[in-house]
Amino acid sequence: NAGVTQTPKFQVLKTGQSMTLQCAQDMNHNSMYWYRQDPGMGLRLIYYSASEGTTDKGEVPNGYNVSRLNKREFSLRLESAAPSQTSVYFCASSEYGYEQFFGPGTRLTVL
Amino acid sequence: SQQGEEDPQALSIQEGENATMNCSYKTSINNLQWYRQNSGRGLVHLILIRSNEREKHSGRLRVTLDTSKKSSSLLITASRAADTASYFCAAKNYGGSQGNLIFGKGTKLSVKP
Numbered sequence: 001n002a003g004v005t006q007t008p009k010f011q012v013l014k015t016g017q018s019m020t021l022q023c024a025q026d027m028n029h030n031s032m033y034w035y036r037q038d039p040g041m042g043l044r045l046i047y048y049s050a051s052e053g054t055t056d057k058g059e060v061p062n063g064y065n066v067s068r069l070n071k072r073e074f075s076l077r078l079e080s081a082a083p084s085q086t087s088v089y090f091c092a093s094s095e096y097g098y099e100q101f102f103g104p105g106t107r108l109t110v111l
Numbered sequence: 112s113q114q115g116e117e118d119p120q121a122l123s124i125q126e127g128e129n130a131t132m133n134c135s136y137k138t139s140i141n142n143l144q145w146y147r148q149n150s151g152r153g154l155v156h157l158i159l160i161r162s163n164e165r166e167k168h169s170g171r172l173r174v175t176l177d178t179s180k181k182s183s184s185l186l187i188t189a190s191r192a193a194d195t196a197s198y199f200c201a202a203k204n205y206g207g208s209q210g211n212l213i214f215g216k217g218t219k220l221s222v223k224p
Contacts, residue, residue, distance in 0.1 A: 004153075033211075035214075040216060041216060042199060042214045042215055042216040042217055043154070043199070043214040044214075045211065045212075045213075048211060058211070090153055090154070092154075098142070098144075098159060098203075099144065099156040099159060100144075100154075100156065100201075100212060101156070102153035102154045102155070103153055104152060104153050105151075105152070105153055
């Protein structure tokens, strides 16, 4: 089992560019999440998907969109990147609201 | 807004000593979880304690929960250099949306050999 995988691992964007972060899990989990982690801020939830076909906003959704493509995949899109979106992005999955399994993260820099 | 707040923000100890980290939260919880993050990596789940439990053990880890004080502590006994990492508590709110966890800002633990 690969667990939770994320692509890409690193990305540098210019202000205004768009990109999609990909996430996939092979644990048959219903719930998937996108977080961002900034120095001294812990993890903040951007969007989550409680089950296939549903998505909901988290604490910091502005500037992002998500797609739950199927049970395995949950993507995060930045339509017009801003320097404030420079961060490390983590995808996670879980079952029944308990232990979350995290991917290795995507380090994004917006110039 | 942050639900869990860890204390201290940073902790430096010698190998073999015990490390204690504390977490406070704001609302009623279903469970509280602790995670570890090694530098440059994703978070790894350590232990979960339910709201009706007061203490839980897993290897060298001991977690306590005091719902009356809305606080939890993580004790790592006989620490090793490999325990050097950041530790986060995460609260699962009672009645909250399925699976949502509210993470604290973390305690950075450094264990010196």
